[in-house]
Amino acid sequence: MKGFLAFLYRYRVFFFFVFLELISFWLLVSYNNYYNAFFFNSSNQLAGSIQTTTQNTIDYVDLMKANEELAIENANLRKRIFNLESAIPTHGQYEDQFEVIPAKVVNNNFRRSANYITINKGASHGISPEMGVLSTQGAVGIVKSVSRNYATITSLLHQNLMVSSELKSTGTLCTTQWDAISPRESKVRFIPRHIPLREGDTVVTSGFNAIFPPGVVIGVIESFSLSDESAFYDATLELENDFTSLRYVNVVANKQKTEKDSLEAQYGQN
Amino acid sequence: MVRINYQQLVLYFLVYVVLQLPLLYKFVLFDSAFGFFYLGFLLLLPFGINPFIRLTSGFFVGLLIDIFSNTPGLHAAAGTILMFIRDYWLLVVKEDLEDDPNLSVFRFGMRGTFLYLFPLIFLHLLFIFGIEHGKFLGFGLVLKRVFLSSLFTFICVVIFNFIMAGRKKRV
Numbered sequence: 001m002k003g004f005l006a007f008l009y010r011y012r013v014f015f016f017f018v019f020l021e022l023i024s025f026w027l028l029v030s031y032n033n034y035y036n037a038f039f040f041n042s043s044n045q046l047a048g049s050i051q052t053t054t055q056n057t058i059d060y061v062d063l064m065k066a067n068e069e070l071a072i073e074n075a076n077l078r079k080r081i082f083n084l085e086s087a088i089p090t091h092g093q094y095e096d097q098f099e100v101i102p103a104k105v106v107n108n109n110f111r112r113s114a115n116y117i118t119i120n121k122g123a124s125h126g127i128s129p130e131m132g133v134l135s136t137q138g139a140v141g142i143v144k145s146v147s148r149n150y151a152t153i154t155s156l157l158h159q160n161l162m163v164s165s166e167l168k169s170t171g172t173l174c175t176t177q178w179d180a181i182s183p184r185e186s187k188v189r190f191i192p193r194h195i196p197l198r199e200g201d202t203v204v205t206s207g208f209n210a211i212f213p214p215g216v217v218i219g220v221i222e223s224f225s226l227s228d229e230s231a232f233y234d235a236t237l238e239l240e241n242d243f244t245s246l247r248y249v250n251v252v253a254n255k256q257k258t259e260k261d262s263l264e265a266q267y268g269q270n
Numbered sequence: 271m272v273r274i275n276y277q278q279l280v281l282y283f284l285v286y287v288v289l290q291l292p293l294l295y296k297f298v299l300f301d302s303a304f305g306f307f308y309l310g311f312l313l314l315l316p317f318g319i320n321p322f323i324r325l326t327s328g329f330f331v332g333l334l335i336d337i338f339s340n341t342p343g344l345h346a347a348a349g350t351i352l353m354f355i356r357d358y359w360l361l362v363v364k365e366d367l368e369d370d371p372n373l374s375v376f377r378f379g380m381r382g383t384f385l386y387l388f389p390l391i392f393l394h395l396l397f398i399f400g401i402e403h404g405k406f407l408g409f410g411l412v413l414k415r416v417f418l419s420s421l422f423t424f425i426c427v428v429i430f431n432f433i434m435a436g437r438k439k440r441v
Contacts, residue, residue: 013321020329020350027336027343028401047291047337054292109295109339111302113403113412116340144340152340159404180408 048150051107051118066247073136098213099253101125106150110183110243115157117141119249122149132205132212132252138240139163139205139216140249151251156218157183157243164209165218168202170195176203176218176237183243186219188235195233197224203237210257274316275372281434286311286427287331294338297426303418308335309391310427312352316371317360328353341402348397352390359390374435375428383428391427392420 008015059066103125107118121127123146133140133153141155154161156178163176165188175189188203201221207214217240224235290308297305312328332349336342360367363386364378375383395416403412 013325016322017325017350017354020325021347024329024332024343024347024350028341028347029343031342044337050292051338054296111298111304112295113399114341180403181411 044147045149048106048118048120048147052120055104055106069245069247077136097254097256099126099255101127101251101253103127103151103249103251105246105249108155108243108246110155110157113180114159115155115243116144117153117155117246117249119151119153119251120149121251122146122151124148126253127151127251128253130211130257131254132216134212134216134250134252135241135246135248136250137217137242139212139218140241140243140246142211143251153249155243156186156239156241163212163218164206165203166206167191167195167197168204168215169198173206173208174203184239185222185236186239188221188237189232191224191233191235193226193231193233197221197233197235199223210254210260213252213254274319278372278374278435279316282311282314285430285434286314287334290335291338294335299422300418302415303422304395304415305426306335306391306395306419306423307426307430309352309394309423310430312349313356313387313390313427314373314431315353317357317367317373318371321357324353324357325350344398344401347401348394351397352394355393356390360386375431376435384424387427388420388424391423392416395419395423 101121103119103121105117106120107116109115109117117133117140119133127143127146129143129145131143133143139156141153141158142161144152144154146152156163156176157180159178159180161178164173165176166173172191172195174191177187177189179185179187191197199221203218203221205212205214205216205218219237219239222236222238224233226233287308290306293305295304297307299305308331312331315324315327328349328351329346332344332346333342335345335349339345363382370377378386396413399412399416399419400409403409
């Protein structure tokens, strides 16, 4: 026993080192596994407020560009409203089910292998983890964790994020997952080989996982290949969203998510 | 025996670490060279301080960076490793460390600075980008990112140090 204690004492620095490493990896692994599990991310107050200040400074510098973008966006939205109003006489069900919370991006990464976005709205504005995030162009990501006034979003540009999607033309179910190569492109997986795929096909969210509303545009098929032994296409899509200049996003709250999830849990789905 | 220069240490912390926080992952060249100049603080901590303090500072500075980059534990793990091997590497590179524990670019000379800083920065960033990427597919891209980032980080650390550690402080 005495020898063992002497051994511990002799290598105490090394053991301390191992101890710190274990804490680090525990943090790392648990952050990847659980939603909203920890304080140590950019949705806490201090990090959020510093990032807001930084973003405000940057915004002030390109105010001109932002104005232009907003004007164009306004015009596009107005056009869409006209189109939608004429197409759907009553839009009751959709409106009741989803609530939209607008937010401003205060921090955005797109050059890393795993990217996150921070926005300036949080739990006090009704945001909670696992809500979908859209921009006017298309899907952006899923809320990972929230504090009172900020929320961290797992961007579509994250290798572990799989979005349940479908081909608009055929309704085929597939999965969109980023391959960490370019912020303009993403992979589409599990499109079976009997589907006639064409370049330019639109990929939209399926709405099956109750995070995104159905039919939100993700991107357009840019290229694909099909090897002889593979059951699925190897397809790449060009993302509709320009993640390099993301300024404003909408968080979508699905009021019926809990109901759907608990119903599905009864039969062991998911 | 020269005492540790605490004034300089505080200055290092403010410039290297506090300035890094708003600029993290925003200080980018050519879309792949990231400037992680917070490493300057860890690498230029005085030689020979209590190893527990050394490891702990590596851990907590890393954790602070993690909070801002949404990677809890990643920079902390890398920072702790860096601080663990730092003093051994320092003994290999430089000899007269016992006279003055304070470190700055002027004490190493250009060649010594490169020899001391670059390999450690490279290993640190290889660890961070490697784990973040998490697979071997597309690892060439990661290596390019690591190499360019190491160069950029090295240049940032050296330039900041030129500005902060005046020649007159050299003993």
